[in-house]
Amino acid sequence: MFCNGRTALYPINELFLSRQSVYALTGEAISQEQLMTLFEAAHWAPSSYNNQPTRFIYAHCNTPEWQNLFELMVPANQTWAQHAAVLVVTVSKQTMGPKNTPSPTHSFEAGAAWMSLAIQAEIMALVVHGMSGFDYEKARTSLCIPEGFTVQMMCAIGKRATQHAEVKLLERDAKPTSRKSLEEIAAAGKFSFNE
Amino acid sequence: MFCNGRTALYPINELFLSRQSVYALTGEAISQEQLMTLFEAAHWAPSSYNNQPTRFIYAHCNTPEWQNLFELMVPANQTWAQHAAVLVVTVSKQTMGPKNTPSPTHSFEAGAAWMSLAIQAEIMALVVHGMSGFDYEKARTSLCIPEGFTVQMMCAIGKRATQHAEVKLLERDAKPTSRKSLEEIAAAGKFSFNE
Numbered sequence: 119m120f121c122n123g124r125t126a127l128y129p130i131n132e133l134f135l136s137r138q139s140v141y142a143l144t145g146e147a148i149s150q151e152q153l154m155t156l157f158e159a160a161h162w163a164p165s166s167y168n169n170q171p172t173r174f175i176y177a178h179c180n181t182p183e184w185q186n187l188f189e190l191m192v193p194a195n196q197t198w199a200q201h202a203a204v205l206v207v208t209v210s211k212q213t214m215g216p217k218n219t220p221s222p223t224h225s226f227e228a229g230a231a232w233m234s235l236a237i238q239a240e241i242m243a244l245v246v247h248g249m250s251g252f253d254y255e256k257a258r259t260s261l262c263i264p265e266g267f268t269v270q271m272m273c274a275i276g277k278r279a280t281q282h283a284e285v286k287l288l289e290r291d292a293k294p295t296s297r298k299s300l301e302e303i304a305a306a307g308k309f310s311f312n313e
Numbered sequence: 314m315f316c317n318g319r320t321a322l323y324p325i326n327e328l329f330l331s332r333q334s335v336y337a338l339t340g341e342a343i344s345q346e347q348l349m350t351l352f353e354a355a356h357w358a359p360s361s362y363n364n365q366p367t368r369f370i371y372a373h374c375n376t377p378e379w380q381n382l383f384e385l386m387v388p389a390n391q392t393w394a395q396h397a398a399v400l401v402v403t404v405s406k407q408t409m410g411p412k413n414t415p416s417p418t419h420s421f422e423a424g425a426a427w428m429s430l431a432i433q434a435e436i437m438a439l440v441v442h443g444m445s446g447f448d449y450e451k452a453r454t455s456l457c458i459p460e461g462f463t464v465q466m467m468c469a470i471g472k473r474a475t476q477h478a479e480v481k482l483l484e485r486d487a488k489p490t491s492r493k494s495l496e497e498i499a500a501a502g503k504f505s506f507n508e
Contacts, residue, residue: 124357128350131436134357134429155323157499161492162319162329163428166445166466168490173506174499183502208421211508223445226403226465229424230431233358234329237432241326250361250418262503270421271361295363297356304352304369307378308457311368313406 123294137240138294139247142283143201143276147179148244153204156246156275159238163231171211171224172231175261178204186260190272192251198287199249202274207257208232209267218266228270239275248273318489332435333489334442337478338396338471342374343439348399351441351470354433358426364409366419367426370402370456381455385467387446393482394444397469402452403427404462413461423465434470443468 119126121135157174165171177183179202187205188196199205210228214221221227236246249272257269279288302311314321316330352369360366372378374397382400383391394400405423409416416422431441444467452464474483500506 126353126357128346128353130350130354130357130433134354134433137357137359139359151323154495154499155325157495158321158323159325159329161495161498162321162325162332164332164334164431164443166443168492170493170498172498173504175504176499176501178501181501186502209504222449223466225420226424226427229421229426230428231424232421233425233428234432236359236425237429238325238329248359248361254417260503262505264504264508266508267504271418297363298365300349300352300356303356303365303367304349304371306371306373306376307381308455309368309370309404309459309462310457313459313461 124296127300133237133240137236138291140245140278140291141198141247142279142287142291143198143245143274144279145179145201146203146277148203148275148277152242152244153178153275155242156235156238160231160235163227163234165227166221166223167214169214169221169227171214171221172228173209173211173267175207175209176204190252190257190260191249195249195251199274201279202276204275206273206275207261208270208273209263210270212266212268225268225270232271232273245276245278246273319491322495328432328435332431333486335440335473335486336393336442337474337482337486338393338440338469339474340374340396341398341472343398343470343472347437347439348373348470350437351430351433355426355430358422358429360422361416361418362409364416364422366406366409366416367423368404368406368462370404372400374398385447385452385455386444390444390446394469396474397471399470401468401470402456403465403468404458405465407461407463420463420465427466427468440471440473441468
């Protein structure tokens, strides 16, 4: 099947192909209701012993909180993410249970929760664009993230611009990334990838 | 909205509520085509610099590879997962790029890929049930997982049994887990959760 310039060999739901880490955003805001709908989807993701380690810290554009999150990003990300509606920092709790037992899966589970958010966004025709290009240590201090929580990643949420945006960004968005072949990521019985 | 015994305050797609880590499985096999469809969905998940760190090692039931993966699980998981169609171990590459730079996000990205798999499975009416209850070190040796890759988690994939299964499992499945309130997982501006 073919969708969004991408070819899938197997009949997956189209949203996995149409979802894209878009760069050209309109600068329009989204509502608090829309944002909470994304977090609602995220928090139904599974986690070991239903520990739910994932936390989201967010700022809508045109609010006092925005600048603090905006300043965390490297300049290359600020360039396009300045037109986002919301910036989000995702963190996860390193321990679980009443005795604060170390969790081996909190980072993985944060990724699962975030992917639910990204898929709900795709269903709502919103862009979610993940980033590791930001100051992790500054995030910890400026967002008051305590010990025992890992800063995982940032994302920009917004509306896709198909015109009235930087030509360079529009051109980049017109070429969605491809993926490895399935033989390179899935194997029967044992690890037999050529790495 | 209400679905599968769960209440959502915001209008998310129903699949986030209907997806459940079901215990009672039928023992039926699934086809290689169905399994590859799940990996196809997984591998379109985003990753930093499109590094695609996630790898899946799998075994269908009734194949020579099955026993090796089955023996990794703790007895409590073997009890129900013996009726799975496929067992999968998810691992992720710790580095990225030609210079093998450490990746701060590989575990998170593996979780994102796995969640795509779980959502595609829900669309196909298949169960995907994640587990951390297995021998991580034994997985490394018995599946030949090399240094530089992190063993993340296992999952069982199968078909949901609604009868002809252990009553204890059916009763457990009849009570899907709930989640924290959104105030406990999302905050504006800074980390302000009561942890």
